[in-house]
Amino acid sequence: MNTDQAFDLLKDAGVTESSSIQTVRRWLREGKIKYEGGNGNRKTGYIMDDTDQAFEMLKDAGVTESNSVQTVRRWLGEGKIKYAGNGKRNTGYISDETASKLAINDSINQNKDEIIHRLKLKIQAQEKHIEGIEELHETAKRILIQQRDMFKKEVAILKNEKSELQNESKDLLKENIELRNELIKLKEKIRNNYMIDSTIQSNDYSEKLGLSKMASDKEVLAEYKGLLKITHPDHNGNAKVFHYIKTDYDNFRKSNKGK
Missing domain, CATH: 1.10.287 (Helix Hairpins)
Structure with a gap:
């Protein structure tokens, strides 16, 4: 594998460009890849012997195990890897066809478990959020009930005051009428008496x-x-x-x- 092929491999596996450059340089120094071309015209096809080699290189580049499994599986399906490995490697990856499938299935199961765990956490968070909303609703409900009762009391007080004012107004009106009648009588009495007296x-x-x-x-x-x-x-x-x-x-x- 040459430098261009290694660089494209790392980029396709999701490694950043700066990390890919550093890794390719290190592999070149360690003799894991050879230098060919260098004019930037990389070949797009990957030449890799087996899945073991792909796993080891991705792990050495810092790619996570779950991402490595998915990437190697894809490359194998695309024909970019010649065949499945024989399991004779130091990285601990199972590379024969049956074991490779098991590893991929385990990874899928782990992903499912992780998704389920995240969904549970999300559901718990939503339940807490709903509980908080329900608590706020109950608090607002209690406040509204208290305000309603207070307004009812105020209305009752105002009605009583209105009734008292109406009664006072009636009493004042009655008193005013009585005083007016007395005044009329008094004036009439004064007029009659004084006219008689004035004639004398x-x-x-x-x-x-x-x-x-x-x-x-x-x-x-x-x-x-x-x-x-x-x-x-x-x-x-x-x-x-x-x-x-x-x-x-x-x-x-x-x-x-x-x-």
Whole structure:
């Protein structure tokens, strides 16, 4: 085998170009191959005596045993190796036809076992991944349930508050109506009473106001101011009554300036 053939053999077996070059140089130094040509025009056909030689060279080049078995089997099928070896070699490879098949079958079985082992590991990893997803799902489910219960409680609280506000609004409205009715009655009473009193043209202002004769000027003034506020037209009061009260109020103030 020459250098070009050895280089092509190694490349076809999957050895990198740099490793192939180093191995060919070493084989050339050790006398395992001979130098022919060297112009780069390599022959594509392999000239190898038997499978033993192929196994030994591939092993010496650092190719793994399983890859060597597959490569040698292929070369033998392609006619690149003349015949199966006789088993007389130091590498430990079985090279007769029956043993070679057994070795190849063992390699295939090893590959199957390795594939099965990898598949089992992959399945285990997938199962762990699924368990993690299921755990996350359960966690998310619990959180959603808690949030749902919390929202239900908040809705119930809001409904109660709404009901309480509605009741308070009803009570306020009722109270407002009652106060309004009382105010209307009070205004009507003041209008009727004061109109009657105003026709009398009495100067007893405390009597007109329904106060005690012993009432002080401050009490009279305070009562007038209250009546003016209630009867003022801006507060939906009676303009005529307001006029009477305002007139008496002004007269009362004038009569008490000198005091």
